[in-house]
Amino acid sequence: MSIYDYSVPTPKGEEISLKEYEGKVILIVNTATGCGFTPHYKPIEQMYEDLHDKGFEVIDVPCNQFAGQAPESDEEIHEFCQLKYKTQFPQMKKSDVNGENALPLFKFLKSQKGFEGFGKGPKALAMNTMLKKIDKDYKNNPEIKWNFTKFVVDRSGNVVARFEPTADMKEVRQFIESLI
Secondary structure: OOHHHOEEEOOOOOEEEHHHHOOOEEEEEEEOOOOOOHHHHHHHHHHHHHHHHHOEEEEEEEOOOOOOOOOOOHHHHHHHHHHHHOOOOOEOOOOEOOOOOEOHHHHHHHHHOOOOOOOOOHHHHHHHHHHHHHOOOHHHOOOOOOOOOEEEEOOOOOEEEEEOOOOOHHHHHHHHHHHO
């Protein structure tokens, strides 16, 4: 299977095939409106504005699986993103990214790029401390650990990177620009 065999649901109940994104660089991210990482919307939107015409797409999948930080309806999430961050890329239907009801797309993404750690620094330390309490074996499974985990797909449809929410958004942008 390839990334182009998957689809994502829209808030209106339609399915968008990733085949529509063939030949583009894609950032796939699980998001939440009430998270400490929610400000990542700003640099993601800036990348979208700067790089969309060069073949860059964002697939934003709101998720309420991490401390209930996206409790709103799909419509409320969309309004929040547009008002607070002026997002132009579409938000997909709020969905699970882990567990039995995880979107098949996220199961595939995790099979391609597993968890490699949070890096260094205060945010990484905080995430490690928190996750040890939730899942003692979190370092050894590919599950999404928190909101704003980002996967990058190259123009050929390969899942080429996974960035944890603690990653510096400048590094994420540099990596994406290297693929454009």
